[in-house]
Amino acid sequence: MEHLRRPWPAAHALGRRRALTAPVAAGALVRLLAERLEVDLRHLWTDEDTVEYQVDAARAHDVLRTLRDDEDLAFFMLADAGAVDYGTGERFEVVYHLFSWKHPSWLRIRARVDRADPRVPTITDLWEGAMFHEREMYDMMGIVFEGNRDLRRIYMSPDYRSFPHRKDFVLPDDAADSAAAGVLPLERPETWDLTRFNQAPDVTFPPSDLREDAPAEAVEDGETLGDKSRPR
Amino acid sequence: MTKIDPETRIPDPIELDRIEEDRLRAVAGLAPMRSPGGEYAGFDQVGIPDRPPQTEREREIYAIEEGEMLINMGPQHPSTHGVMRLLVKVRGEIVVDIDPVLGYLHRGIEKLCENATYTTVLTYVDPMDYLSTMHNEHAPAIAFEKLYGVRPPKRAEYIRALVVELNRVFSHGLMMGFLALDMGGLTPILYAFINRDEIVDLLSAISGQRMLFNFFRVGGVNFDTNDEFLSRLGTWRSNVMKNIEMNERMITDNEIFRARTIDMGTLSGQDAISLGVTGPNLRASGVPFDVRRAHPYSIYNELEFDVITQPGGDSYARYLQRIAEIKQSIHLIDQIIDKMPHGPVQAQVPGIIRPKPGRAYAAIESPRGLYSVYAISDGGPNPYRFRMRDPSFISLQAMPKLMPGRLVADTMAIMASLDPVMGGVDK
Amino acid sequence: MAVDRPSNTSPEPMPPAGDGPIIIPDQARDDESLRQFGMEEHPQGGFHGLLEVIPTKADYVLDLIRANSLWPLLSGLSCCAIEMMSTATSVNDIDRFGMFPFRASPRQADVLIVAGTLTTKMAGPLVRLWEQMPEPKWCVAMGTCTTSGGRFKRSYSVVQGVDRVMPVDVYVPGCPPRPEGLIYGMMKLHELVKERRGQWSTYVDRGPQRTRWEGDVR
Numbered sequence: 001m002e003h004l005r006r007p008w009p010a011a012h013a014l015g016r017r018r019a020l021t022a023p024v025a026a027g028a029l030v031r032l033l034a035e036r037l038e039v040d041l042r043h044l045w046t047d048e049d050t051v052e053y054q055v056d057a058a059r060a061h062d063v064l065r066t067l068r069d070d071e072d073l074a075f076f077m078l079a080d081a082g083a084v085d086y087g088t089g090e091r092f093e094v095v096y097h098l099f100s101w102k103h104p105s106w107l108r109i110r111a112r113v114d115r116a117d118p119r120v121p122t123i124t125d126l127w128e129g130a131m132f133h134e135r136e137m138y139d140m141m142g143i144v145f146e147g148n149r150d151l152r153r154i155y156m157s158p159d160y161r162s163f164p165h166r167k168d169f170v171l172p173d174d175a176a177d178s179a180a181a182g183v184l185p186l187e188r189p190e191t192w193d194l195t196r197f198n199q200a201p202d203v204t205f206p207p208s209d210l211r212e213d214a215p216a217e218a219v220e221d222g223e224t225l226g227d228k229s230r231p232r
Numbered sequence: 233m234t235k236i237d238p239e240t241r242i243p244d245p246i247e248l249d250r251i252e253e254d255r256l257r258a259v260a261g262l263a264p265m266r267s268p269g270g271e272y273a274g275f276d277q278v279g280i281p282d283r284p285p286q287t288e289r290e291r292e293i294y295a296i297e298e299g300e301m302l303i304n305m306g307p308q309h310p311s312t313h314g315v316m317r318l319l320v321k322v323r324g325e326i327v328v329d330i331d332p333v334l335g336y337l338h339r340g341i342e343k344l345c346e347n348a349t350y351t352t353v354l355t356y357v358d359p360m361d362y363l364s365t366m367h368n369e370h371a372p373a374i375a376f377e378k379l380y381g382v383r384p385p386k387r388a389e390y391i392r393a394l395v396v397e398l399n400r401v402f403s404h405g406l407m408m409g410f411l412a413l414d415m416g417g418l419t420p421i422l423y424a425f426i427n428r429d430e431i432v433d434l435l436s437a438i439s440g441q442r443m444l445f446n447f448f449r450v451g452g453v454n455f456d457t458n459d460e461f462l463s464r465l466g467t468w469r470s471n472v473m474k475n476i477e478m479n480e481r482m483i484t485d486n487e488i489f490r491a492r493t494i495d496m497g498t499l500s501g502q503d504a505i506s507l508g509v510t511g512p513n514l515r516a517s518g519v520p521f522d523v524r525r526a527h528p529y530s531i532y533n534e535l536e537f538d539v540i541t542q543p544g545g546d547s548y549a550r551y552l553q554r555i556a557e558i559k560q561s562i563h564l565i566d567q568i569i570d571k572m573p574h575g576p577v578q579a580q581v582p583g584i585i586r587p588k589p590g591r592a593y594a595a596i597e598s599p600r601g602l603y604s605v606y607a608i609s610d611g612g613p614n615p616y617r618f619r620m621r622d623p624s625f626i627s628l629q630a631m632p633k634l635m636p637g638r639l640v641a642d643t644m645a646i647m648a649s650l651d652p653v654m655g656g657v658d659k
Numbered sequence: 660m661a662v663d664r665p666s667n668t669s670p671e672p673m674p675p676a677g678d679g680p681i682i683i684p685d686q687a688r689d690d691e692s693l694r695q696f697g698m699e700e701h702p703q704g705g706f707h708g709l710l711e712v713i714p715t716k717a718d719y720v721l722d723l724i725r726a727n728s729l730w731p732l733l734s735g736l737s738c739c740a741i742e743m744m745s746t747a748t749s750v751n752d753i754d755r756f757g758m759f760p761f762r763a764s765p766r767q768a769d770v771l772i773v774a775g776t777l778t779t780k781m782a783g784p785l786v787r788l789w790e791q792m793p794e795p796k797w798c799v800a801m802g803t804c805t806t807s808g809g810r811f812k813r814s815y816s817v818v819q820g821v822d823r824v825m826p827v828d829v830y831v832p833g834c835p836p837r838p839e840g841l842i843y844g845m846m847k848l849h850e851l852v853k854e855r856r857g858q859w860s861t862y863v864d865r866g867p868q869r870t871r872w873e874g875d876v877r
Contacts, residue, residue, distance in 0.1 A: 150287045343815065362737065362738035658778075
């Protein structure tokens, strides 16, 4: 049967990764964070390629400023800023991902935001590119960024009233059933004006002006009827 | 000859339509169609906002001085980047300020993905950045593999890298075509589309679809290479350098092209990093940041390629950067074809995966920049949160920095050199 | 010649002889879809083409001219726009059907090929474009997103099919449709043009209108 075996190992033998365990990968980064930011090592979580740290919303701005400006940390690039909703009664989280030449891992900062009063200081003074991120987080989650010069909706219409990425905005099988469905008129069939299809047509082909038996148009005083291409 | 009083205002056609509409409404017994606010108009009347300005930046934009105009480059315009609305404040022909209005293509993909299984998510993200579909799928595939703890087989990684680099080649080729098209050159776009059609037929031989290839799976790719794919790949490879050089020769030394792109839209490296611009736009400003080298993923550690930068930072540099990257990608494709191992193309992964609760972040280099996915799993069949960071979305913030001081006609040229794709911008 | 028809419908009556407009009755009179618009009794019920005059040779030639020179409006919204552009460029060429100039201005266009997902924010501008196009005009819904919402079926911001906001003549399914598929759709549109669909007799012209949304304060 040797000749029937495939020359490569079977797929299931490729194996799963080892379970993610103790902080192993980014020793230098972990030490630096403990020193410069006074981070308790128990609050750090590491992965194969990411070091994660949770902060409160109020401290997020200072933490990010230190991370950016410190020479040894040097997290000069904001790779991503997103928001997560953990459900009604729970918290929001604003998650920042940072990159530095000096450390091999991504750094993930999770800022806990109170769901009842979601306010976070803005980081647009650190990275201008955070403006669109923060506008998107405001639009989709309703998180208010204090100090942001341009906090308005970016994806939805300015008069939209819901926050789609929240967990209580549900997309059921029929979108018409969701709690926030039909906020805009187009989403609600009952607002479509179908009466314009009911009315009898008052134009026929050829246009009545060109027929020989067309009645003379009554022109009111002072009114210009220059365009006779269709009845007015 | 009758004297025409120079003070006479000739109402413009939009006003005539409104007069007509008001007359019809009066005949029908309805109130005239005016906003009750008086000074605020609707979407249709540009120059006057439709509600009081709510933010500082809005107040800046709507503060029109003597000699300035607000012009709407509306969601439908001939520039082929999709639907984006630009409120351009001009003084004469010179742009003073610009405000992009997005969201005309917002499809709610992130929300839909929370109700879909992990494999279905890979199909939902296809139409985001529709010119680089393989990249759109690559990042979530890596993130879900991190969550689930599976590593795709080597052959699958090589096929992934192959199709991803092919995608990069035609995406950059299309950018060159669109850049010339936005400046009025109608020929290079035809060549770019011939180029794209060749590669897309190639990719359809392996994935079955011309554009929104549903090719990646958690744990590998869907199909292995077949004879048609390999024969088309060979044909394509033997023609591509000649075609790229022909396309290049058409545009690169063209004096109109050079006059319209050199020293236009200069973006310094510091500004680019602050704005979050990544990808070829950042490398054209001199910063050698490439995710494939900075934080390697897939098999890029085993392939040799250079991180090319351009010193200029203007539109011409961004164009040259993309040509250089096309050549790099072809070099990468050669190495991949040489080194591709035998083996399975998909790890044994169940159809509906339920990864353990956790978080994963995966970033890749897409033709527009750093495309990343942050996925949170709660142990169920659907991701708890699926967040995508699209590079074109962030690169658009460079526009209010680059446009002011330029002519209106340069607006589109600069935007084309940044190469945004509205599907990704609006998710 | 046995024709398959349901037994509860009567066979079509003969058109009256002599003068007067020749009204060729349409099976749409019995159609369910007329009821929701209240158009069962309407003399020109339905959206199907009803001819009030017999087309002459000149009309036939005019239709042929219109069909072979349909100018599309550049309204590419999303991924289907790239396939539309691919249809328009060298490999699959719709220039041979006369559709080379993709007009930027709706005033000069004949066909609105809605290529790409229509979202609620874009629906307003798109309907405005449609209303600005002069008669005769046709609409092609390209791709599944415009046919029915497509892969974004449950989304909160996607209009589930462009026929919710404007009348569509040809639906081209696919995600995205292959260029050959779009060309097939165009051939179907040529047939429709030649059968005089979208002409004045089936459209009520009310002058400049503005689509009114509920709750609109403007």
